[in-house]
Amino acid sequence: MFCKNEYNVTGLCTRVNCPLSNSVYATVILDKGEIYLYLKYPENAHLPSIMWSRTLLSLNKQTAFNYIYKTMKYTHNKTQIKKCMKRYMRLKEILKRTRKMVLNKQLKLLPVKKKTERRDSIREKKALKAAKIVNNVELELLNRLNTGVYGNLYKMFDKKKKKKKSVSEISQKDMTLEETEDNVEEESESKKKKKKKKDLEMEAIESIEDEEDVDGYEYDEVEDDDEDVDVDVDDDDDDDDDDDEDVDDDADVDDDVAGDSDNDATDDEEDNADANVDMEDLDDDDSDLEDLDEEFDIDYDDEDIDDGEEKKKQKKTKKKKRKEQIEEYVDNEYIKKLKEAGKLLDEDEEIEDMNDKF
Amino acid sequence: MAKAGRKSSSSWKKSLKRKAAAEEIQEAAGAGDGATESGVQPPKAAAFPPGFSISEIKNKQRRHLMFTRWKQQQRKEKLAAKKKLKKEREALGDKAPPKPVPKTIDNQRVYDETTVDPNDEEVAYDESTDEFASYFNKQTSPKILITTSDRPHGRTVRLCEQLSTVIPNSHVYYRRGLALKKIIPQCIAREFTDLIVINEDRKTPNGLILSHLPNGPTAHFKMSSVRLRKEIKRRGKDPTEHIPEIILNNFTTRLGHSIGRMFASLFPHNPQFIGRQVATFHNQRDYIFFRFHRYIFRSEKKVGIQELGPRFTIKLRSLQKGTFDSKYGEYEWVHKPREMDTSRRKFHL
Numbered sequence: 001m002f003c004k005n006e007y008n009v010t011g012l013c014t015r016v017n018c019p020l021s022n023s024v025y026a027t028v029i030l031d032k033g034e035i036y037l038y039l040k041y042p043e044n045a046h047l048p049s050i051m052w053s054r055t056l057l058s059l060n061k062q063t064a065f066n067y068i069y070k071t072m073k074y075t076h077n078k079t080q081i082k083k084c085m086k087r088y089m090r091l092k093e094i095l096k097r098t099r100k101m102v103l104n105k106q107l108k109l110l111p112v113k114k115k116t117e118r119r120d121s122i123r124e125k126k127a128l129k130a131a132k133i134v135n136n137v138e139l140e141l142l143n144r145l146n147t148g149v150y151g152n153l154y155k156m157f158d159k160k161k162k163k164k165k166s167v168s169e170i171s172q173k174d175m176t177l178e179e180t181e182d183n184v185e186e187e188s189e190s191k192k193k194k195k196k197k198k199d200l201e202m203e204a205i206e207s208i209e210d211e212e213d214v215d216g217y218e219y220d221e222v223e224d225d226d227e228d229v230d231v232d233v234d235d236d237d238d239d240d241d242d243d244d245e246d247v248d249d250d251a252d253v254d255d256d257v258a259g260d261s262d263n264d265a266t267d268d269e270e271d272n273a274d275a276n277v278d279m280e281d282l283d284d285d286d287s288d289l290e291d292l293d294e295e296f297d298i299d300y301d302d303e304d305i306d307d308g309e310e311k312k313k314q315k316k317t318k319k320k321k322r323k324e325q326i327e328e329y330v331d332n333e334y335i336k337k338l339k340e341a342g343k344l345l346d347e348d349e350e351i352e353d354m355n356d357k358f
Numbered sequence: 359m360a361k362a363g364r365k366s367s368s369s370w371k372k373s374l375k376r377k378a379a380a381e382e383i384q385e386a387a388g389a390g391d392g393a394t395e396s397g398v399q400p401p402k403a404a405a406f407p408p409g410f411s412i413s414e415i416k417n418k419q420r421r422h423l424m425f426t427r428w429k430q431q432q433r434k435e436k437l438a439a440k441k442k443l444k445k446e447r448e449a450l451g452d453k454a455p456p457k458p459v460p461k462t463i464d465n466q467r468v469y470d471e472t473t474v475d476p477n478d479e480e481v482a483y484d485e486s487t488d489e490f491a492s493y494f495n496k497q498t499s500p501k502i503l504i505t506t507s508d509r510p511h512g513r514t515v516r517l518c519e520q521l522s523t524v525i526p527n528s529h530v531y532y533r534r535g536l537a538l539k540k541i542i543p544q545c546i547a548r549e550f551t552d553l554i555v556i557n558e559d560r561k562t563p564n565g566l567i568l569s570h571l572p573n574g575p576t577a578h579f580k581m582s583s584v585r586l587r588k589e590i591k592r593r594g595k596d597p598t599e600h601i602p603e604i605i606l607n608n609f610t611t612r613l614g615h616s617i618g619r620m621f622a623s624l625f626p627h628n629p630q631f632i633g634r635q636v637a638t639f640h641n642q643r644d645y646i647f648f649r650f651h652r653y654i655f656r657s658e659k660k661v662g663i664q665e666l667g668p669r670f671t672i673k674l675r676s677l678q679k680g681t682f683d684s685k686y687g688e689y690e691w692v693h694k695p696r697e698m699d700t701s702r703r704k705f706h707l
Contacts, residue, residue, distance in 0.1 A: 104537050124645050131642035138661045140605050
């Protein structure tokens, strides 16, 4: 049905199309990207090596067809000529398609080896178990919190420390100072937990710095984090650098402890001011922290905040603890005095500072 | 009949046991007779003649019996040893030697000579002059094009969409038969910094090509265990537009370092901590696990974490020097399974 001879024009095994059974024959053949016209004449039938003569056809359809017609006009059948022309067109299409395929994307089909796939999936599962991703993420985040990457955002956690420290330090210092500090504590706590107590901060800064340094040192001992810190230190360091740029500081402050650097600057300013005047600065923090509160949806368990926000037991237990502390310091009368005096104001300065840093 | 059979089988078993016991005694006696030089041996101890193992018993039931008995004995001995150790530890109290650390694959990892020392100057110099230097110097901010292989199906499309929410400043375009090599010059012209191609096979994403654009390295990954957002249990709400932080864990070797930098350069340099979102690339035994979380600090020692966003694991197949050019590109690293997968303790990232 199909002819296997390479010189066959149509590919069908019929008497008319067979190159062996016809002494006068012609084909068009594609050889290494070039199209040739092959002609067979009976004069050379006895010399097989020169039996088939070939000429290169141009890729221009018109010229090629002209040439085919002219050479085959007198010796071959018209049908043979037409067959040759048709084959010529087909070969051109083939060339076009291969060119497209080569130029366009070449999908590389890779075999899927069952054994390798199975092995890989099992190793992946075991690696997942060994990875303990959530634990590591938590560790890293806490590490960042303690080294001060987040700056001013999470001051409320440090407050506990500061309070405790300040209590011990208060006992060492003047009564007047103590009173103002107590007042400060009362007022801030009664409003919202996360107020900055810059006075306290000033005193407690050294202790805090020590603490944070210690914490930082402890965290550095975690092996993995050493490498990680280097890789994403680029991110962290840049943030810290920004913080440092904003504040004109001593060179003594570590780059990592960005939060403290801010405090140092403000300390210098406030050393001169009266303790009472600092209330205004505290107000700044107040508003700042209010905004934070909205963003975070964290409830800092105080009497003023809705109980509806509390849902989890952890917070309830914390609330108990904090309530105990509050009972020591809250002085509503003083708050009322301040309110009347109009000293508890919301100001927006602190927020802008934050935006600069971030 | 059955009853009788059962009885007989049970009695047969008993008889077997008796036989075994008898044999033991005989063998012990035999051993004792044979090896009088060894000294006093308790006659009833289950001592086989030397060179005899339980597997040589031809009778399957007997063999099984002896084996289970041997196993029980081993277990008893092990328990006894444990208890003894524990008592010793308690007795010593503080002076007790530290507990031996159990061997894990990560412990036993073959030391890779290319592990990066944090203080290494050469590495630092390399990193300051490589293709990501401009990103880390904050000269360029990332702009990412996410695309797929030709004719993507549902899962891949959705993964692309979710990835684009995770990675800020990213755009999804679908290919319609365009060759990557033609796409890349267009991307460069439009100032894209990175190109992500998610390859699909049989309607699931199975590969990831990450190409840093101006002339940066191209990494080809094999992707597996893709979980879209709705398939993640106990997930949070959709991620917001805030720029997430990044965590890169465990990229220790030189190769790992460069890959880590590639990932870091996908995200803008100024994470918005207000958003409390963090993207994690955790490398464990050459598998990189990608997670996207939202965190909240409950106290200075506690963090709450909520997973949002898609998750997948990728494994590096090859790292190529220039932009995507699989035929004529210069490969920095290629995964060769026959050579590299032989040792279970050797990892490359």
